[in-house]
Amino acid sequence: MDFKYKKQRPIALVDCNNFYVSCERLFNPALRFKPVVVLSNNDGCVIARSNEAKFLGIKMGEPYFKCKKIVQDHGVAVFSSNYALYADLSKRVMSVLERFTSNLEVYSIDEAFLDLSHVEKDFLEDYAMEIRSVVLRELGIPITVSIAETKTLCKLNSYLQKEVLKKEQSFNFKKGLKGHNIKPKVLNVPGMSMNVFGIKEAYRDEILKLIDIGEIWGIGKKYASFLKSKGVMTAYDFINLDMEFVRKKMKVCGVRTQNELKALSCIDLELSIRNKKSIISSKSFAKDEVDLKVLQEALSNYVARACEKLRDQKSVCLSVGVFVRTNPFKNGGEYYSNSLVLNLDVASNSTLKILKLAKKALDKIFRPGLAYKKVGCFLMGISDVDSECKQMDLFEGEGLIEKQDFDSKLMGVWDLINKKHGKDKILSLAMGFNKKWQTQRGLKSNSFTTCWDNLLKVKI
């Protein structure tokens, strides 16, 4: 077996605290120290909470209607999600982080892993503090920085830091005190801090014993409850499980997690942004919809979105899927969900071509008389536009090249105009104009950083 021992390098995880809430607070400082939540599309579920909102018992993913009472009783500030704002601030955070390393993995909208092999071991803690204060000073976004040998240990460290912060804030919140301590605190565990790189074995065990099995990165609900049923309650118990048992029950990913918890790095940083292998675009309707026309129109908009994404990453796709779903919480148990995948003859990223196919698919799976909650499309069989091997059409010959060339020029202009002059300035008529079915976001804050009309005005 070709097993190369890799020298351990420090990795940092930067995680923006309650990111969406922090973005809202940035433009509305009165929200600091107050409970704030951000909702999903159609203001359906809670998808982000300030710590204060967590203290009130509002759960992640909870339907808004279920916590409306708490919201009213405690004056919780509520926002529809403002993705344009969050994406813009995320970009800014990432570009600040790039100053601290040349190897950055943007892991999600609010998280990044940084390769810190260029930093002296004794200087790591200071480096973490510096990253934190620069992001806070320049962007006003509070972050957690955690350094360790592996991604999984970074995650674990980050979790503990946040738990400690929450504990302190909760104490103040319940006593009605306002000023929270936002400085990073050294944890009340021997050897534990923002930096656990090179931590002593004995200390690591002690920390692992504090971690509930379900909090480990890579162990979700199902595995957690299975493991608990076997008496495996903490991360410490987990690393002491027999490797073959872990492999059998949790596959190779489980073994990786086990190794990562032992500071043996198995999950590398992904420095380049990989092209997506599938692209989905779908949304729930604000209200259930019965009319095929409405479904077609909504679907056309999602197809347009998906195709834009496809072209942005300079790809083409071979198959187009469409799915529909009625509301599983209604219709007295009559639930209908179906999907259909159709193939293009030749790989394409043309909105117009793909729209035609999607419409055909929807016609086939649409059942009249039902109230639909959701429709969407997915693109598969994705490859690079200029990949070496292309599937051609046997009967089209030379003419095909010309047609494809025309398509790609058309889409090029299409994208150019829409990027310059705004979303859907060029569109297919199938996408419609009235859009009554569109997502409700009544509580959205302004696009402070991406729309001239929404710029904050400051009086001097």
Add this chain to the structure above:
DNA sequence: CGGCGTTAG
């Protein structure tokens, strides 16, 4: 290779 199960944010 398609379908299913699991996880993640």
Add this chain to the structure above:
DNA sequence: TATTCTAACGCCG
């Protein structure tokens, strides 16, 4: 009244 959206990966037959 009301329950997000997207993506990846491993395994199995």
